[in-house]
Amino acid sequence: MQPYELSLTAAADAIRARRLSPVELVDSVLARIEEVEPHLGAYVTVTAERARRAAAEAAHEAARGRYRGPLHGIPMGLKDLIDVGGLATTASSRVRADHRATADSTVAARLTAAGAVLVGKTHTHEFAFGLTTPQTRNAWDRGRVAGGSSGGSAVAVAAGAATFALGTDTGGSIRVPAALNGAVGLKPTYGLVPRHGVTSLSWSLDHVGPITRTVEDAALVLTALAGHDPRDPASLSVPAADYRPGADPDLTGLRVGLPRNYYFDHVDPQVADAVRAAVGQLEALGARVVEVDIPMTRYIKAVQWGLMVPEAAAYHERSLRTVPELYQEDVRILLEAGELMSAGDHLRAQRARTLMRAEWERLLEQVDVIAAPSVPMTAVGADETTVDWPDGTVEGVSDAYVRLSAPANITGVPALTVPVGHDRAGLPIGLQLLGRPLGEPTLLRVGHAYERTRPAPELAAVA
Amino acid sequence: MTTFELTPPEAARWAARAGLVLPAERHAAVAAVADHIHGVVAVLRELDFADVPPAAAYRPTRHAAHPAGQGPHDAAV
Numbered sequence: 328m329q330p331y332e333l334s335l336t337a338a339a340d341a342i343r344a345r346r347l348s349p350v351e352l353v354d355s356v357l358a359r360i361e362e363v364e365p366h367l368g369a370y371v372t373v374t375a376e377r378a379r380r381a382a383a384e385a386a387h388e389a390a391r392g393r394y395r396g397p398l399h400g401i402p403m404g405l406k407d408l409i410d411v412g413g414l415a416t417t418a419s420s421r422v423r424a425d426h427r428a429t430a431d432s433t434v435a436a437r438l439t440a441a442g443a444v445l446v447g448k449t450h451t452h453e454f455a456f457g458l459t460t461p462q463t464r465n466a467w468d469r470g471r472v473a474g475g476s477s478g479g480s481a482v483a484v485a486a487g488a489a490t491f492a493l494g495t496d497t498g499g500s501i502r503v504p505a506a507l508n509g510a511v512g513l514k515p516t517y518g519l520v521p522r523h524g525v526t527s528l529s530w531s532l533d534h535v536g537p538i539t540r541t542v543e544d545a546a547l548v549l550t551a552l553a554g555h556d557p558r559d560p561a562s563l564s565v566p567a568a569d570y571r572p573g574a575d576p577d578l579t580g581l582r583v584g585l586p587r588n589y590y591f592d593h594v595d596p597q598v599a600d601a602v603r604a605a606v607g608q609l610e611a612l613g614a615r616v617v618e619v620d621i622p623m624t625r626y627i628k629a630v631q632w633g634l635m636v637p638e639a640a641a642y643h644e645r646s647l648r649t650v651p652e653l654y655q656e657d658v659r660i661l662l663e664a665g666e667l668m669s670a671g672d673h674l675r676a677q678r679a680r681t682l683m684r685a686e687w688e689r690l691l692e693q694v695d696v697i698a699a700p701s702v703p704m705t706a707v708g709a710d711e712t713t714v715d716w717p718d719g720t721v722e723g724v725s726d727a728y729v730r731l732s733a734p735a736n737i738t739g740v741p742a743l744t745v746p747v748g749h750d751r752a753g754l755p756i757g758l759q760l761l762g763r764p765l766g767e768p769t770l771l772r773v774g775h776a777y778e779r780t781r782p783a784p785e786l787a788a789v790a
Numbered sequence: 791m792t793t794f795e796l797t798p799p800e801a802a803r804w805a806a807r808a809g810l811v812l813p814a815e816r817h818a819a820v821a822a823v824a825d826h827i828h829g830v831v832a833v834l835r836e837l838d839f840a841d842v843p844p845a846a847a848y849r850p851t852r853h854a855a856h857p858a859g860q861g862p863h864d865a866a867v
Contacts (some may be wrong), residue, residue, distance in 0.1 A: 531845075626834060633831040648810060663816065664823035666808045667801060668831070675834040677844030682837070684845060 331487040334543035339397035342389065345615055349389065349400025352490070353382035353444055356402040357378045360446065360488045363789045369473075371407045371417055378402065381444040388442075390538040397547045399442035404489035406480050407448040408455055409535070410524035411435045412737075418526050419462060419479075419652040420453045420754055422646050432524025433556045434493060434535055441551040446489060449479030455500055455528040455641060456658045458725040460725050464709070466787035471706035474504030474728065476528075480538045481508040487757075487786045491539045491548055497528045498631055499598050499702075499732025502744040506540050506701035506757025509746045509787065510720045510750040511774070512538045513545045516730075517739030518563035521556035522579040522587040529638035530561075531738045540784055542745060542774035546570040549767060563765075564592055570767055579613030581773065584694030589621040590731055590759075593716045595704040597620035597750040602700045605758045608780050609698065609773065610784070621734070622686035626679050628726070631733040633668075633676025640665030669723070674766045681738055687738045691763045696773055700759030701744040703727050735761055745777060746784060796821045796828070 332354045333341065341347035344352035357375050364370060367641065385400035389413040410428035412435075417423045439445070452460045452475035460478025466485035477494025484492050496514040505512025513536045520535045527533055537548035556562045585606060591599050597647050598776045610616055635724050640647075643662045651659055689698075703725065704714060708771035715720050722730075735742035741764070744757040758777070763771040778784075796804070798817035801824055805812045812820055 380863060626837065629831045629833045632827060633834060637826055660816075660819055660823050663805065663810065663812060663820045666810050667796070667804050667820070667824040672831045672834070674829070674844050675837070675839070676831065678839045678842050679834050679837055681845040682839075682844050697818055 331359040333490070334396070334540040335491050335547055337394055338401055339547070340401070342400050343394060344388070349382040349385035349444065350379075352400060353378050353402050353446065356488065356490060358444055359486070363486045363487055363488055365471060366464065366789055367466060367482050367486055367488070369449055369479040369486070369488055370404070370447040371479070374414070374445055375495070378444050378446045385442055395440075395442035396481060396551070398551055400700045401489045401657050402446045403438060403443045404447050404449040404483045404492035405445060406451050406477050406492070406494050407466065408495055408526040409435055409493060411445060411448070414448065416523050417448070419451045420652055420655075428524070430524065433521040433558065434525065434552055437551050443551075447494060449477070449483055449489070451479065452476035453655045453658045454526065455495055455497060455597070456498065456661060458503055458728040460504065460643055461709070463705045466789060468706065468752070470708055471754065472507065472709050472724075474507035474706060476500040477538060478504045478626060481505045481510050481512065484508070484510045484538050484540060485787045486789050491537055491544055494538050494729065495525060495528070496534045496536060496732070496736065497532045497635060498729040498736055501534070501536050501538060501776060502701050502732050502742060502759060503728045506744045507706040507755065509529045509755030509784065510538050510540065511746070512536065512736055512744045513544050513549060513767070514742045515549060515553070516563070516741045517766060518561045519561045519565065519765065519767070520552045521554075521559040521724070523556050523558035527642050529635040531634055531638060535738070541574060542771055542778050546572055546771045546775070565765065568768075570771055571770045572768070574774040576779050577613050578609060578773065578776055581614040581696070582694040583609050583616050584619035584690070584697040585611070585615045585616050586621050586697065586699055587618050589624040590699035593703055593722065593727070594700050595750070598700050598702070598704060598756050601748045601756040602698065602758050605688060605777060608777055612776050612780070613625070619690060619694060619697065622690060623683050623761055626683070626701060627733050627737065628730070628738050629685060630676045630679045631729065633672055633679065635738070636661065636665040637668045637673045640668070646688060677743060684738050687734070687740065691740070695759040695762070695769055696766075699759045699761070700731055701759040702731060705750050705752070705754035705756060732757065739768050740764055741770055743774050745774045797824050
C-alpha cells in the first residue's frame with residue numbers, strides 16, 4: 328500500500344508511530360496528483376513547493392518530539408472558496424482572476440495550526456452556485472459529473488489526491504459530490520464551524536465541513552475545525568470537543584427514523600435498495616427503525632430558492648454590475664434574475680423557515696437520527712441536464728441533486744453522507760444521516776458503526 | 791404557477807430600477823428565469839404565517855448553544 332492510499336486515521340497512526348514521515352506522505356500524495364490530475368481536473372492550484380516545505384517542517388517537529396495531533400503532516404485540499412493567505416481564492420471564476428487573499432480563513436488557520444499540510448486549492452462550481460463542477464470529472468467514471476459544488480475536493484479525496492479536503496455546503500455542496508464519488512462528507516450544524524474568510528453563496532444557508540475517506544477521518548477534522556469565532560456572526564458558542572467516535576459498534580436503543588415520504592420519492596431503485604440495506608445493517612447493530620413523516624415537503628424547494636437566490640444576488644451585486652461578462656452563463660443569469668425577486672418573497676421564505684425548523688424540532692424528538700439517500704441518483708453523464716422518472720416527471724439534474732440535501736441547509740441540522748455501495752455501473756451510492764442540532768457525536772457514532780460492518784473503502788482507480 | 795408573466799421589457803425595467811442595466815439580448819432570458827424562480831417561490835403564499843416572524847438571524851437550536859452576545863432564549867422559534 329502506498330502512503331497516498333492511507334485514510335487520515337491510518338496515516339496519523341503511522342506518523343505518530345514514526346513508521347511514516349510527513350515528507351513521505353506528502354511526496355506520495357503529490358506524485359498521485361501528478362498521475363491523476365490530467366484525467367480529473369480536481370485542482371485549481373497545486374501548492375507542491377509550499378507543501379514540501381511544510382512537510383519537512385512537520386517531520387522536523389516530529390523528530391523533536393513535537394506532535395500536534397492527528398492532522399500532523401496530513402495532506403489536505405481546500406475548496407477554492409476558502410482563503411489561504413498569499414494565495415488566490417479564485418472561486419473557480421474569471422471574476423477572481425486577480426484575487427489574492429491577505430490572510431487565512433479561520434478554518435485554514437485552524438487546520439494549519441493542527442499540522443495539516445495544504446497540497447492545493449480544489450475546484451468548485453463557479454462561486455459554488457451549481458451542482459456539477461464542470462471543470463472536474465467524476466473519480467469513478469470520467470464521463471460522469473463530479474457533483475458539486477465541492478466537486479474538486481470530493482474527487483481529490485476519492486482518488487487519493489488529498490488525504491482529506493474541505494468543502495462548503497449551501498444546498499448539498501459537500502454531500503452531493505461526496506456521495507457521487509464514494510467519499511464521506513459532513514455538513515455540520517449551522518454555526519458550528521466558522522466561515523470567516525470563506526466566500527459566501529448564501530449567508531443563512533452556508534456551511535463548511537470535511538470530505539474524507541472514512542467517518543472517523545471526518546471526526547478528526549471536525550475536532551480541529553469546530554469552535555466559536557466572533558468574526559462569523561452565526562458562530563455558535565460551544566465548548567471544544569473531541570468528536571472521534573468510540574470503537575463500540577453497539578447501537579442498542581438508538582432510534583433511526585426512516586422517512587415514509589419525500590426522501591424515497593423519485594429515487595433510483597438501486598439507490599433506495601442500497602440505503603434500505605444499510606438501514607438494515609443499523610438494525611443488526613441494535614438500532615430500532617421508526618417510520619417518520621417529513622414535514623412541509625411541499626415548501627422545501629421554495630424556501631431554499633427564496634433564501635439562496637436573493638442572498639447570492641446581494642453578494643454579487645457589485646461585480647455583476649462591473650464585470651458581468653466574466654461569469655459563466657449559468658451563474659450570471661441566476662444572479663441577474665435573482666435581482667428581480669421581491670423582498671416579500673424573501674421574507675416569506677424566512678418565515679417558512681421558522682415554521683419548518685419548529686416542525687423538524689418536533690420530528691427529531693421522535694428519533695435520534697434520520698436515515699435517507701444522500702442523492703436520488705448516482706453520477707449522471709457530464710452532458711445530461713435532466714433526469715426522467717418512471718411517472719413521467721422530468722427533473723433538472725441540479726434540482727434532483729439539491730432535493731434531498733436542502734432540508735438540512737434550511738433547518739441547520741447536521742447531515743453526514745456515508746458510502747454504502749455501488750450501482751450496477753460501478754458508481755458510488757451514499758447514505759445520508761441527519762441528526763439533531765449539535766448532534767454530530769451521534770451521527771459520527773452511527774456512521775462509524777456502519778462503516779465497521781463493511782470492508783475498508785477503496786480509492787477510485789482512475790484508469 | 792405564475793399568473794402574471796414578466797415580459798422582457800418589464801424584466802429590463804425592474805432590473806434597471808435595481809441599478810442593473812441588462813443588455814437588450816438578455817432581456818428575454820432573464821425574464822424567463824425570473825418567472826421560473828417566481829413560480830417556485832410563489833407556493834409559499836399558501837402558508838398562513840399569522841404572527842410567525844422571519845428566521846433571518848438564523849439559530850439552529852434554542853437550547854444547546856447561542857451566538858456570542860445573544861441569549862439562549864430565541865424568540866424566533
